[in-house]
Amino acid sequence: MNYKNIKVENRENYAVIEIANNKNNSLDQETLKEIAYAAKSLNKIKKIRCIGLTGNSKFFSPGADIKELKNLNSKQAKKNKLFSFVDQLDKINIPIISFVDGYALGGGFELALSTDIIIASVDAKFGLPEVNLGLIPGIGGTQKLKKFTSNQNIKYLAMSGDIISSETAMKYGIVSLIVKKENFKTFTNEFLHRISSKPRKSLEIIKKLVNSEISQKKGITLERKEFYNLLDSENKIIGIESFLSKIKPNWK
Template identity: 35%
Template sequence: MSAGNEHEHIVTERKKEIGTIILNRPEVMNILDAKTLKELGDSLTDLEKDKQIRAIIITGGKTFSAGVDIRVLKDKDPNGAEALSRLGHRIFNQIENMEKPTIAAVSGYVLGGGCEMALACDIRISGENARIGQPEVKIGIIPGFGGTQRLTRLVGIGKTKEMILTGRTVGAKEALSIGLVNMVVKDEELMDNAEKMAQVLAQKSPITIKMAKDLINKNQDIGRGLEMEINYFSECFASQDHIEGMNAFIEKRTPRFKGE
C-alpha cells in the first residue's frame, strides 16, 4: 500500500486498484470546512486521473464526519453561505459524477455535510455504531450540500421529510431498513468489507461502470433542485433563527426560534 500527500486534512492511500481517501481530522470529528473540501476535491481528481485505480473508498476512521463547522457557519452572511454551499455542491457533484465507482465507509457520526458526502457516493457501507442524519433544522438552517435532493432519491419523500424536518438521526440498522445504506457490518470489519466491495467493482469493465453510472444518474436528474437548495440555504443566513440556533448549539441549550 502506498500513501502520502501534501494535504493537511486528507490522507490518500493506494492499494493495487483501490484508492482510499481518509478524512484526517479526528480531533474535531472530521468536521468540514473550505480547506478540507478543496483537499477532498484535489484527492478525487488525482485518483480519477490514476489509470491503475478502478474504485475509490471515502472514509474517516472512527467518525466519518460530524458535518460543517458550526463556529465557521455562525459568522456567515448569505453571500458567504452561498459560496460555501456552492463549494460543497461542486465537490459532492464531483464524487457523484466520477467515472470510477465510489464507496462511503461510514462509522460514528455521519451528520449534515458528512451525511451529504456519503449520499454522493455510489455505495454506502456502515459500521454498527453509525448515527446518520441531517440535523440542520435544529440550528435554524437546511441541508446545503445536496441533502434535500439525494436523500429523497434514496429513501423516498416521506422518510426524507421526517428526517430533515425533525433533524432526527438514525442508527445503522434503521438506515439499512430504509435504504440509506447498502450494508451494515461490525465496526472492526468496516474497511475489510469496503475493500472487498471495491475489489468487486474494480474487476468490472471501466467502460461499462462509467456508462451505467452515467445512465443511472441522468435518470435521477436533480440539477434544478440542487440549485434551489443553494439559494434557500443561503437565505437561511438572513434570518434571526439561524443566529439563535447556532448560538444555542454552541451554548448547549435549547433554541427559541421565532420565525424571524
C-alpha cells in the same frame, strides 16, 4: 496538492480517501476542497477503478464546521460557492463508495449521499440535524435522499433532526450493506478489491446509466447502445475467454 485534512492511499486498482482533520472530521471548505481534488486526481489514473471514502471509528463526519458557519453570512456563502466542491464528485467517472463507521451527520451524511454506494458498520449513525441550528440541509440532503426513500421519511429526518441507526438507514434504502464493527476495516478493503477487479469501462458505464436523469424508455435505449458497443470491445473477449478458461481476467 499537499493534503492537510485527508489521507490518500493507492492500493492496487483502487484508492482510499480518509477524512482525517483535527476537527473531528468536520467539513470545512478546505477539507471539501481536498476531497474533491483527490477524487478528480484519482479519476485520471487509469489503473484506479474505484475510490473508497472513509472517516474514523467515531466520526465519518459530523457535518459542517460550526465555527465556520457561525461567522458566515449569505453574501460570503454565495461568493465562496459554499459546499460547491461536493458537486464536483458528480463528475467522477469511477465508483465512489462511502464506508461509514460512526456518525455521518448533516454535511457528512450529505457527502455520503453524493457517492455511489454507502456501506455502514452496525454502530453507524445518520442524521440531518441542521434544523436544530435554525438552518436546513445545504449540500443537497433534501434532494439526494429522493433517490432512496419516501418524501415522508425525508421530511421526518430533516424536520426532526433525529439520528437514525444503520439498520433504519438500510430500511430506507440509503445503506446497501451493514457490517460488524470488528470486521469493518477488513471488509472495506475486501469490498474495494472486489469492485476494482471489474473492468473500469463497465463500471463507468453502469454509473453513468444509473445516474442518468432521463425517462426509462430513453434509459433502456442508451443502455442497449452501450451494450452493443461493448460487444466489440477487447474486454468482452478477455472476460469470456477468462470465464471459459476459469482464469482471472486481465482487463484493459
